[in-house]
Amino acid sequence: MGIKILTEHIDVPGIETFDVYRKQGGYTAVEKALKTMTPDAIVEEVKKAGVRGRGGAGFPMGMKWSFLAKPEGVPRYLVCNADESEPGTFKDHYLMKMIPHLLIEGMIISSFALGANKSFIYVRGELMYVIHILEKAIAEATAKGFLGKNILGSGYDLELVVQPGGGAYICGEETALLESLEGKRGNPRNKPPFPAVKGLYQCPTVVNNVESIATTAWIVNNGGDAYAAIGIGRSTGTKLISASGHINKPGVYEIELGVPVEDFIYADEWCGGIRPGHKFKALVAGGSSVPILPANLALTLANGEKRLMSYESLSDGGFATGTMLGSGGFIVFDETSCIVRNTWNFCRFYHHESCGQCSPCREGTGWMEKVLHRIEYGHGHQQDIDLLVDVAKKIEGNTICPLGDAAAWPVASAIRHFRDEFQWHIDNPSEATQPGAVYRGEMALV
Amino acid sequence: MEDVKPQLLKVTIDGIEVEVEPGTTILQAARKIGPSVAPPAMCYYQPLKGSGGKCRACLVRVAAGSAKDPRPMPKLVASCLTAVQDGMIVENETSPQVIDARNGVVEFLLLNHPLDCPVCDQAGECDLQNFAFDHGKATTRYEEERRTFEKKDIGPYVQLHMTRCILCYRCVYTADQITNKRVHGVLGRGDASEISTYIEKAIDNDFSGNVIDVCPVGALTDKTYRFKNRVWFTKPVDAHRDCPTCSGNVTLWYRGDEVIRVTARKNEWSEVTEFICNTCRFETKKTSDWTIEGPTKISRSSVISANKYRADTIKPSFGQRLAAAEYKAIHDERDTSQLAIQQLPPERFAKTLPSAIEPEP
Numbered sequence: 001m002g003i004k005i006l007t008e009h010i011d012v013p014g015i016e017t018f019d020v021y022r023k024q025g026g027y028t029a030v031e032k033a034l035k036t037m038t039p040d041a042i043v044e045e046v047k048k049a050g051v052r053g054r055g056g057a058g059f060p061m062g063m064k065w066s067f068l069a070k071p072e073g074v075p076r077y078l079v080c081n082a083d084e085s086e087p088g089t090f091k092d093h094y095l096m097k098m099i100p101h102l103l104i105e106g107m108i109i110s111s112f113a114l115g116a117n118k119s120f121i122y123v124r125g126e127l128m129y130v131i132h133i134l135e136k137a138i139a140e141a142t143a144k145g146f147l148g149k150n151i152l153g154s155g156y157d158l159e160l161v162v163q164p165g166g167g168a169y170i171c172g173e174e175t176a177l178l179e180s181l182e183g184k185r186g187n188p189r190n191k192p193p194f195p196a197v198k199g200l201y202q203c204p205t206v207v208n209n210v211e212s213i214a215t216t217a218w219i220v221n222n223g224g225d226a227y228a229a230i231g232i233g234r235s236t237g238t239k240l241i242s243a244s245g246h247i248n249k250p251g252v253y254e255i256e257l258g259v260p261v262e263d264f265i266y267a268d269e270w271c272g273g274i275r276p277g278h279k280f281k282a283l284v285a286g287g288s289s290v291p292i293l294p295a296n297l298a299l300t301l302a303n304g305e306k307r308l309m310s311y312e313s314l315s316d317g318g319f320a321t322g323t324m325l326g327s328g329g330f331i332v333f334d335e336t337s338c339i340v341r342n343t344w345n346f347c348r349f350y351h352h353e354s355c356g357q358c359s360p361c362r363e364g365t366g367w368m369e370k371v372l373h374r375i376e377y378g379h380g381h382q383q384d385i386d387l388l389v390d391v392a393k394k395i396e397g398n399t400i401c402p403l404g405d406a407a408a409w410p411v412a413s414a415i416r417h418f419r420d421e422f423q424w425h426i427d428n429p430s431e432a433t434q435p436g437a438v439y440r441g442e443m444a445l446v
Numbered sequence: 447m448e449d450v451k452p453q454l455l456k457v458t459i460d461g462i463e464v465e466v467e468p469g470t471t472i473l474q475a476a477r478k479i480g481p482s483v484a485p486p487a488m489c490y491y492q493p494l495k496g497s498g499g500k501c502r503a504c505l506v507r508v509a510a511g512s513a514k515d516p517r518p519m520p521k522l523v524a525s526c527l528t529a530v531q532d533g534m535i536v537e538n539e540t541s542p543q544v545i546d547a548r549n550g551v552v553e554f555l556l557l558n559h560p561l562d563c564p565v566c567d568q569a570g571e572c573d574l575q576n577f578a579f580d581h582g583k584a585t586t587r588y589e590e591e592r593r594t595f596e597k598k599d600i601g602p603y604v605q606l607h608m609t610r611c612i613l614c615y616r617c618v619y620t621a622d623q624i625t626n627k628r629v630h631g632v633l634g635r636g637d638a639s640e641i642s643t644y645i646e647k648a649i650d651n652d653f654s655g656n657v658i659d660v661c662p663v664g665a666l667t668d669k670t671y672r673f674k675n676r677v678w679f680t681k682p683v684d685a686h687r688d689c690p691t692c693s694g695n696v697t698l699w700y701r702g703d704e705v706i707r708v709t710a711r712k713n714e715w716s717e718v719t720e721f722i723c724n725t726c727r728f729e730t731k732k733t734s735d736w737t738i739e740g741p742t743k744i745s746r747s748s749v750i751s752a753n754k755y756r757a758d759t760i761k762p763s764f765g766q767r768l769a770a771a772e773y774k775a776i777h778d779e780r781d782t783s784q785l786a787i788q789q790l791p792p793e794r795f796a797k798t799l800p801s802a803i804e805p806e807p
Contacts, residue, residue: 168635170635185631185632190499190524351636351637353635353636354635354636354637355635355636355639356632356634356635356637356638356639357500357613358499358500358502359501359502359551359554359555359613360551360554362554362613362636362637362639363554363555363557365636365637366557366636367557367588367590387587393550394546394547394549394550394551394553394554395550397521397522398502398505398521398547398550398551400499
């Protein structure tokens with residue numbers, strides 16, 4: 001078993017209550033931070049730890065914290081992004097539901113480090129029961145003196161607010177989240193200015209993912225260097241992976257970054273292999289928005305080395321032969337899955353979730369969905385594949401927020417790696433539209 | 447105390463150097479040079495705070511970020527929102543990547559646009575028409591049904607055609623900033639989002655008519671002018687009156703002796719700087735109400751000025767006329783000392799030169 005940072009005590013019965021969590025060593029990090037450390041020292045430890053944003057972009061968290069503007073007399077805010085809505089990702093939901101105090105502990109430490117006296121947890125609206133769990137945990141922590149005025153006699157005040165979102169995917173984009181939190185329509189803002197300068201209510205704000213914030217408790221207890229020693233290269237620490245698809249053991253796994261993808265799929269400790277009698281066809285490694293990879297490229301790099309579960313290794317080869325770790329939504333497809341249908345399904349999602357603010361994304365996502373729909377349902381034209389590539393190219397990079405990229409990448413990568421399958425759908429509409437029909441031509445199955 | 451003049455920033459757009467004040471956006475810097483290098487803007491509207499960044503028509507490539515950090519920017523940037531840095535080099539029409547993206551944007555904007563220009567009141571003064579003329583294709587690759595909306599009545603003066611809307615948000619900002627009460631906004635999400643009033647509440651405000659002028663397409667049109675005429679058959683005349691609510695500076699649109707429409711005055715970027723009230727716009731349509739100032743200056747490239755060229759602007763040959771247009775663009779009404787003519791690329795310089803040295807008749 002590898003080291004576990006976040007999920008070490010997750011199986012302890014009653015861990016969602018304050019008393020049990022405290023007995024397992026909970027809130028010691030808050031005590032240590034507030035009593036013995038300065039905010040700058042905590043930021044320094046997080047920087048040393050090299051923990052990278054777990055929400056998908058992988059931006060170093062310590063660096064993000066150090067960008068926070070600190071003008072006199074202006075409040076600063078910490079916002080926890082718990083609007084996890086990426087198809088294939090369900091780790092934050094699991095963490096908040098199972099061990100809510102870990103997030104609260106992380107929030108206290110992070111808010112203290114950033115000098116925020118009011119922090120928000122923006123939770124996806126569909127997860128109402130998780131919101132109740134969090135609110136109960138906050139009430140417990142407040143009653144025990146870990147939240148509220150003058151925490152542990154340190155003179156530091158913190159109020160934690162749990163805000164349910166409306167369930168829009170776009171509100172997981174940090175600036176759209178801030179707009180939504182302010183009570184406005186969840187449209188992403190134009191950047192610059194970045195939230196670190198002008199964020200919530202035009203004040204300096206840091207937006208971090210649940211998992212990123214939760215790691216701070218361990219980092220304070222054990223030091224940034226100890227955290228940096230875990231993992232591989234610049235991908236330090238552990239990562240929660242939400243494994244789903246055609247594997248024997250779907251679920252949320254905490255892995256040390258640097259585990260080979262092959263081991264992660266086939267080892268009994270984790271996914272336990274592809275379901276019996278089937279073969280591995282394709283992999284979406286980091287949530288629906290990252291490029292899809294065929295089995296051979298998912299397991300090995302272009303140069304023949306084993307591909308590892310790390311930020312660098314997964315993105316090795318750029319988009320030509322690589323993908324991204326993203327938010328850790330690990331979706332495995334076996335040979336019974338139709339890539340065209342899957343791409344259409346993803347695209348349908350992005351079409352539905354586009355905020356409609358900027359034209360390439362608003363119009364382009366819908367267009368791609370319609371073209372994919374007609375290919376899937378046997379009305380595709382020969383020029384449709386090139387059309388999709390062109391539309392994806394015209395959306396990518398030209399939008400306000402990354403949703404446009406997220407919509408374009410799955411389409412572009414599916415065509416890059418599975419063009420034959422799209423062609424087969426167009427050439428054999430009657431065969432392809434049969435129930436359960438899947439392309440069985442030449443492809444690399446593992 | 448001495449006035450401290452802000453350090454001017456040098457920025458090069460399509461090979462033309464211009465000096466601007468700090469805080470100027472790339473788009474404003476390009477407009478300072480002239481229409482030939484100004485990126486198109488479908489949503490940006492200078493008088494409206496917060497507008498811009500949505501249509502992506504004004505994307506440009508920044509080939510060098512600044513003199514200090516001459517790295518190019520990784521993505522195309524929206525020129526209406528990106529502030530210039532000293533030593534920035536911007537590629538607008540000269541970058542194939544920009545042209546490609548712009549072609550894409552016009553295609554996206556036209557996907558669900560009904561293309562009912564023949565019956566649209568905006569035709570002839572439509573930003574989308576101009577943009578499509580510059581960057582669009584004659585055919586479409588879109589085969590599916592275009593989206594439609596339920597018709598909504600938003601009051602006695604303004605007609606809403608949601609199918610034509612490109613969601614630039616200009617009218618929302620206008621209602622926010624010009625009127626004292628905004629009752630309309632964008633409802634829904636993605637390509638289903640629409641401009642609508644709150645539970646079909648009619649827009650009733652003294653300045654509500656300005657949404658017609660700011661609309662880049664024919665989504666918001668004047669009900670009192672609806673289907674009355676085509677804009678290129680009308681004659682615009684600047685006029686003013688003593689209005690208790692607004693500045694009273696307007697453009698009257700004549701057909702024969704009859705005023706068939708009143709609009710606010712637009713500058714050369716089709717932007718209104720002085721918004722007018724509904725009384726001037728909809729209720730005051732008699733010549734006797736107005737003091738006429740003279741014909742409105744209309745860009746020679748506009749269809750409105752067709753067959754209405756003034757004699758002094760006519761040049762003997764098309765080539766010379768073109769050269770004059772280039773020359774005018776750079777010199778007319780602007781301070782020539784700020785423009786470095788010698789910085790022009792040779793082919794542009796050659797084009798500019800003949801008319802520049804042409805003796806006045």
